[in-house]
Amino acid sequence: MKYFKTNKNEIYVYDDDADKRFYKEGLISITEEEANEILNPLPDIEDARKQKHVEINHWRDIQENGDITFTWNNHSWDASKASQDRLAPVLVVAKSGQLPEGFFWTDANNEDVPVTVDDLTAIDAGMTQAMVNMGWKIHERQREMKKEVDELKRASDIFNYSVGWTDDNGN
Numbered sequence: 001m002k003y004f005k006t007n008k009n010e011i012y013v014y015d016d017d018a019d020k021r022f023y024k025e026g027l028i029s030i031t032e033e034e035a036n037e038i039l040n041p042l043p044d045i046e047d048a049r050k051q052k053h054v055e056i057n058h059w060r061d062i063q064e065n066g067d068i069t070f071t072w073n074n075h076s077w078d079a080s081k082a083s084q085d086r087l088a089p090v091l092v093v094a095k096s097g098q099l100p101e102g103f104f105w106t107d108a109n110n111e112d113v114p115v116t117v118d119d120l121t122a123i124d125a126g127m128t129q130a131m132v133n134m135g136w137k138i139h140e141r142q143r144e145m146k147k148e149v150d151e152l153k154r155a156s157d158i159f160n161y162s163v164g165w166t167d168d169n170g171n
Contacts, residue, residue, distance in 0.1 A: 003035040004028060011035050048155035052163070053146055059163045060142040063134075069108045070130035076108040077123055079130035087124055094120050141165065 004012040004027035012027055013035070030038075042048065069076045077083075093099055094117040104112040105123060115123070145163060152158045 001032065003030050003032055005030050005035070005038060009038050011038055042155040042159065045153075045155045045158065048158040049149055052149045052158050052161060055163050056142050056145050056149070059145075060138055063138045068130055068134050070126050072122060072126040073113075073119070075111070075113055077126060078108045079127040079134075081131075083127055084124075084131075087120070087127065091120055091124055 002014045002016060002018070004014070004023070006012075006024075006027060012024055014023060043051070065081060068079045070079050071077070087105075090099075090105075094103075097117075099117070103115065105115045105120065106112050113119075145161075149158055149161055152161065
């Protein structure tokens with residue numbers, strides 16, 4: 001196939017063996033790839049940026065709702081919004097002195113660990129600190145990605161930009 005365009009970007013395609021007498025006059029020869037780009041243009045650069053920012057925000061939300069752990073008293077503990085939601089009413093009961101006898105909290109390795117009110121308070125503080133630390137890393141990374149996207153000059157580069165951590169360690 002032979003591809004052509006007019007000065008108004010109208011596309012014409014002829015079979016390789018078509019008689020040139022039937023070609024429209026004034027056509028500009030182009031490649032198949034160029035014809036496809038004209039027929040299926042990428043969104044403009046600002047639309048591409050907006051779409052990539054939405055993708056980055058989605059990544060951020062997933063990360064912020066993900067599971068992380070922290071270490072306290074030689075145990076690994078879950079630190080997530082769900083963990084906080086489970087611990088909050090327990091802390092209220094613990095601080096009122098109403099915990100059942102033999103009460104324990106289950107660590108991230110699924111081990112039941114006997115705990116006191118002070119232990120639960122320390123677990124809560126560690127959980128909050130771990131979430132703040134990870135939240136800060138997530139925030140920094142999403143701001144860095146948005147800045148990098150904003151500095152790109154072509155829509156195709158923006159669409160090809162890979163959203164996520166730069167390594168497998170949350171960095």
